Amino acid sequence: MATIDLNCDMGEAFGAYSIGDDKAMLDLVTTANVACGFHAGDPVVMRDTILMAKERGVAIGAHPSFMDLYGFGRRRISGEKPEDLEAQLIYQIAAISGMARTLGWPITHVKTHGAIGNMAAEDAGLADVCVRAVHAVDPDLVFITLPYSETMKAAQRIGLKTASEIYADRTYTDQGMLTSRSMAGSVIHDPRQSVDQVMSMVRDGFIPTIGGQKLPVEAATLCVHGDTPGAAAITKALKEALLAEGVSIAPFALPKR
Template structure:
């Protein structure tokens, strides 16, 4: 079995740094690079793409709401879906150009933070994200959460999709992520997280906080790079998966199998 490991990266801004991107790039197969709206700037975007190229990691754009102050985790409701669509086009286009300058093609697009969580439940917002991806390049992979509106939007527009689960996040009853403000939303124990991911992959299902088991297709696993112990968790997860016979590969390879 092939599985992609992905991580959000390039999430500093100017002199401010976040996460150990170099160490994470030794462990993952796909990197989601911030595009300047929640974090990132042209130098960081280029440097992270160049480092990914050097380490053989595929890259994707990680667009968000225009929310530097809130790191893209605040719900922005004043902009229309059409405005959000254009903002996403802007971000994907910017990173696609910088990735090309660093010698890498763009593999995928994954919405960040509140944008991704809201799109999972709002069909108009999900379609705005999907339309933006298709407008830039219909061959790009749309990273979606299975069973939610983003997956339905990707299907409607005929996009290639990678279905994603999270190593370090709990699932709400509807299959979306539990709000970070809720107790237990983020899993910090690397052994618990790794064992949980292996079980989800073997069963091709997720288990929600109310105990419901939801069958899903799983192509890629996200390990957040900005949480304490993220590198340790990624290392533990990769080692456990490989010991179980799972091979780590970029999402383009996984969904092409």
């Protein structure tokens, strides 16, 4: 039987401002990527998100970003010294790791957020910075990233365990990258098409591309978005459809306590 993890980015509130319905999503997913304070999140939000995940048995990980609270980590930033950016990533991962350990629910992985993740997927130098930061904090952490990405290659070179991440609602290029949102058809809106794409990747072991290619993949985790309108209902329908197709839903890693 095919198995897939469902991961969601969350803990992205900040102070008096909230985003997404984390409680509803935590009832559906098996892994949560928790913001570490640089694009969203604060100590209280981090604590509360971890406790909600622990209560439900949902695995958690660090979701670090560029230092870009104003732009929610989605603005491309260049010119940072590699060693300075590495320090920023270490700071974020160590912060959520420390908080999680005090709450008895250690992190299992790291998944980069927004612009830094997208840039590192195609930039070997930036990819090396990201994986060095993860390895420096804890070499046993799993690195979630796109298959065929520079981050996947860098993680494997340094010896980090990896989890290949797939998307139900995005199309892929022949190089295995996500199709640019500027292109028509880059986002899949048809639920049945989303399920069919996931089944191709999880059950059949290949990524269907816009050019008609079938790229081999060992999918470990499926990203579902929690900050879009109706996210919980969409995720619930997708999860039910996958279960109906015989796919088992389970975390790719559990906390070691």
